[in-house]
Amino acid sequence: MISDLVSSYPISGRRFSVSYRLSGDEQEARAKARDICLEQTVEFPDALIPDGVIRDQILGRVERFEAGPDGGYAAKISYAVEVAGGELTQLLNTVFGNISIKPGIRVEGLELPDEALRSFKGPRFGRSGLRERLHVPHRPLLCTALKPLGLSAQGLAELAYRFALGGIDIIKDDHGLADQGFAGFHERVRLCAEAVLRANRESGQRSIYVPNVTAPVDAIHSRARFAKEQGAGGLLIAPGLAGLDSMRRLAEDDGIGLPIFSHPAFQGTYVLGREHGISHQVLFGQLPRLAGADATIYPNFGGRFAFTQAECQSIVRGTEMVMGSMRPIFPSPGGGMSLDRVSEMVDAYGQDVVLLIGGGLMTQGSDLAENCRHFRKLVETTTG
Amino acid sequence: MISDLVSSYPISGRRFSVSYRLSGDEQEARAKARDICLEQTVEFPDALIPDGVIRDQILGRVERFEAGPDGGYAAKISYAVEVAGGELTQLLNTVFGNISIKPGIRVEGLELPDEALRSFKGPRFGRSGLRERLHVPHRPLLCTALKPLGLSAQGLAELAYRFALGGIDIIKDDHGLADQGFAGFHERVRLCAEAVLRANRESGQRSIYVPNVTAPVDAIHSRARFAKEQGAGGLLIAPGLAGLDSMRRLAEDDGIGLPIFSHPAFQGTYVLGREHGISHQVLFGQLPRLAGADATIYPNFGGRFAFTQAECQSIVRGTEMVMGSMRPIFPSPGGGMSLDRVSEMVDAYGQDVVLLIGGGLMTQGSDLAENCRHFRKLVETTTG
Numbered sequence: 001m002i003s004d005l006v007s008s009y010p011i012s013g014r015r016f017s018v019s020y021r022l023s024g025d026e027q028e029a030r031a032k033a034r035d036i037c038l039e040q041t042v043e044f045p046d047a048l049i050p051d052g053v054i055r056d057q058i059l060g061r062v063e064r065f066e067a068g069p070d071g072g073y074a075a076k077i078s079y080a081v082e083v084a085g086g087e088l089t090q091l092l093n094t095v096f097g098n099i100s101i102k103p104g105i106r107v108e109g110l111e112l113p114d115e116a117l118r119s120f121k122g123p124r125f126g127r128s129g130l131r132e133r134l135h136v137p138h139r140p141l142l143c144t145a146l147k148p149l150g151l152s153a154q155g156l157a158e159l160a161y162r163f164a165l166g167g168i169d170i171i172k173d174d175h176g177l178a179d180q181g182f183a184g185f186h187e188r189v190r191l192c193a194e195a196v197l198r199a200n201r202e203s204g205q206r207s208i209y210v211p212n213v214t215a216p217v218d219a220i221h222s223r224a225r226f227a228k229e230q231g232a233g234g235l236l237i238a239p240g241l242a243g244l245d246s247m248r249r250l251a252e253d254d255g256i257g258l259p260i261f262s263h264p265a266f267q268g269t270y271v272l273g274r275e276h277g278i279s280h281q282v283l284f285g286q287l288p289r290l291a292g293a294d295a296t297i298y299p300n301f302g303g304r305f306a307f308t309q310a311e312c313q314s315i316v317r318g319t320e321m322v323m324g325s326m327r328p329i330f331p332s333p334g335g336g337m338s339l340d341r342v343s344e345m346v347d348a349y350g351q352d353v354v355l356l357i358g359g360g361l362m363t364q365g366s367d368l369a370e371n372c373r374h375f376r377k378l379v380e381t382t383t384g
Numbered sequence: 385m386i387s388d389l390v391s392s393y394p395i396s397g398r399r400f401s402v403s404y405r406l407s408g409d410e411q412e413a414r415a416k417a418r419d420i421c422l423e424q425t426v427e428f429p430d431a432l433i434p435d436g437v438i439r440d441q442i443l444g445r446v447e448r449f450e451a452g453p454d455g456g457y458a459a460k461i462s463y464a465v466e467v468a469g470g471e472l473t474q475l476l477n478t479v480f481g482n483i484s485i486k487p488g489i490r491v492e493g494l495e496l497p498d499e500a501l502r503s504f505k506g507p508r509f510g511r512s513g514l515r516e517r518l519h520v521p522h523r524p525l526l527c528t529a530l531k532p533l534g535l536s537a538q539g540l541a542e543l544a545y546r547f548a549l550g551g552i553d554i555i556k557d558d559h560g561l562a563d564q565g566f567a568g569f570h571e572r573v574r575l576c577a578e579a580v581l582r583a584n585r586e587s588g589q590r591s592i593y594v595p596n597v598t599a600p601v602d603a604i605h606s607r608a609r610f611a612k613e614q615g616a617g618g619l620l621i622a623p624g625l626a627g628l629d630s631m632r633r634l635a636e637d638d639g640i641g642l643p644i645f646s647h648p649a650f651q652g653t654y655v656l657g658r659e660h661g662i663s664h665q666v667l668f669g670q671l672p673r674l675a676g677a678d679a680t681i682y683p684n685f686g687g688r689f690a691f692t693q694a695e696c697q698s699i700v701r702g703t704e705m706v707m708g709s710m711r712p713i714f715p716s717p718g719g720g721m722s723l724d725r726v727s728e729m730v731d732a733y734g735q736d737v738v739l740l741i742g743g744g745l746m747t748q749g750s751d752l753a754e755n756c757r758h759f760r761k762l763v764e765t766t767t768g
Binding site for chain 2: 001002004005006007008009010035039040041042043044045047048049053054057058082083085086087088089090092093094096097098099100101102103145147148149150151152153154155156158159174175176178179180181182183214215216217218238240241242243244245246248249264265266267268269270271272273276277278299304305306335358359362363366368
């Protein structure tokens with residue numbers, strides 16, 4: 001009966017692939033791979049799947065299966081490009097929708113051919129575009145955060161002014177600054193943007209203020225437009241809170257057109273399990289890039305979070321590996337960093353990195369602008 | 385210096401609370417609790433936090449700390465209502481933003497006083513409203529899914545017609561049906577809605593078609609409006625794919641006003657770790673309810689997913705526990721269910737449940753409408 005109801009829509013034969021790490025012994029892992037092919041596409045009993053296009057094309061296909069490097073098995077499974085249908089939401093669903101609920105499955109990598117990428121614009125600026133805007137052709141970019149929550153808009157603007165005078169390239173809102181009464185969005189953005197522009201006029205530098213537009217979906221674009229009008233130079237958004245597709249939409253909005261900084265809040269759980277979830281490379285590298293981020297913020301190794309150096313390096317891979325013609329984006333490690341770790345960070349990341357130091361700039365000494373100059377000098381001397 | 389920059393915004397003193405499960409020995413768990421208070425609010429070195437409102441009010445506060453029932457420790461931490469600022473995105477951030485990236489922390493429960501709920505409308509229909517619309521005052525509601533992916537819009541409509549004739553109350557799109565060429569959204573919704581309305585006219589029943597509007601954020605509302613115009617009786621959306629706040633916005637849209645069914649795709653990782661993530665009660669009970677879902681779909685125990693009966697019961701608790709004046713919503717267990725498990729499901733859930741059987745209705749016999757009548761009869765006889 002089902003076979004009479006099948007669509008005649010033509011399938012191109014082009015497929016995208018997902019590498020999964022599967023737990024268990026070989027038999028269990030092979031069963032998991034077969035199950036993924038069903039669960040992520042037809043979600044239907046195998047015995048009832050009609051022969052023809054559904055079985056041959058729409059069903060997932062195990063392209064490779066082998067023992068993994070760290071125990072477990074590595075399976076590469078491909079899906080017809082038409083299954084994702086050109087929408088990020090359905091692409092995510094195909095990659096890890098229902099199987100996110102099954103233990104022992106971890107997304108390790110995405111291989112997206114041009115046909116799967118065609119409907120996504122990707123990063124508008126990427127590394128080179130952001131460097132151009134900031135007039136910093138080579139050295140690592142410097143970033144800090146306005147905080148703590150509870151300061152007034154004037155207070156945050158005062159901090160922003162000093163950071164900018166001290167030569168910090170990117171002065172972002174802490175991601176917990178939303179539209180609370182302490183420092184409401186519009187007043188804060190107006191004052192902070194103005195403070196950074198004023199510091200730039202005095203110093204001749206090109207610092208940018210990057211407000212947080214993680215917000216109710218119906219407010220994201222109006223806040224972003226307001227921020228642009230006030231002179232903000234970028235936008236911070238946490239896809240784990242606002243939705244990855246909200247970030248994509250923001251990045252693709254030609255009426256805004258500012259660099260996008262992706263923040264990892266609420267997403268950590270995906271990477272914390274060794275046996276299930278999503279790899280660091282995909283979650284903090286490939287996915288934000290696909291969704292249009294120009295820089296991806298994540299916790300550096302050795303800070304107050306628990307990422308290893310190898311995990312951080314896998315994020316860097318995700319920011320620059322070939323994904324059609326999508327531009328490489330900046331890794332932006334932070335989270336409990338301090339000035340005495342700058343040379344280690346530059347050693348680990350090289351020049352193409354946004355170094356994020358927040359509270360660490362405050363503990364250094366009471367002259368904030370001087371601390372920033374010290375940070376900048378450290379970076380300049382370390383990288384020549 | 386920082387103390388000169390503090391906002392004079394008045395804090396009401398009203399707080400909401402989060403119960404966390406913390407791993408480690410007592411000393412480690414106490415350190416985690418203190419860290420959460422900082423990380424989720426000021427994200428700032430403790431030594432630099434000025435005395436006064438930031439330390440006294442804005443900082444998280446450990447309200448209770450005790451040994452947990454299953455090893456680990458249970459900490460109840462409260463936050464000023466003003467920190468969440470009336471936005472779901474910032475509420476999620478306060479509950480689990482940065483600490484999602486730290487191991488050994490699991491959100492177990494939310495206690496949200498009226499002051500914290502005021503800005504959320506919650507479920508428009510809830511259990512009683514959905515029962516009214518369906519004219520089913522007492523028995524469990526019956527639900528099935530249109531699939532597999534690869535059928536034509538006409539084919540899916542043919543299935544929808546037979547399901548409705550057979551007495552299924554809620555006929556939903558499989559969550560993998562987006563806007564692919566096989567059965568594009570508009571044609572599918574037009575034909576399926578029409579098919580269900582036609583079956584209703586013939587049978588005198590009140591079945592509803594519930595299309596999937598999980599989609600790019602800029603398409604959700606236009607698709608939902610189209611669905612309503614075509615006669616759809618509800619909307620399916622996966623907050624893990626589209627963003628929880630997109631579901632909230634959809635549910636609150638008075639121009640649409642249809643019952644919302646929340647699907648768990650892409651969210652599973654949060655509940656799979658015993659030691660970190662988010663509890664079943666919160667993720668599949670409290671959060672979708674807060675974001676306006678009228679029913680929450682999740683994998684039943686004993687199906688092709690790995691939830692236990694206790695975990696499923698905790699979801700039910702989340703759907704009905706006191707949350708201000710928010711209506712209780714329907715639990716909707718599914719995922720590999722079959723007709724021979726109906727009586728067990730009714731035993732476990734009672735009357736207030738949406739029983740979701742998808743592929744299991746197809747394997748029963750070749751007369752689909754007859755299989756549905758059998759399902760309905762089983763439910764009616766089991767529940768009197």
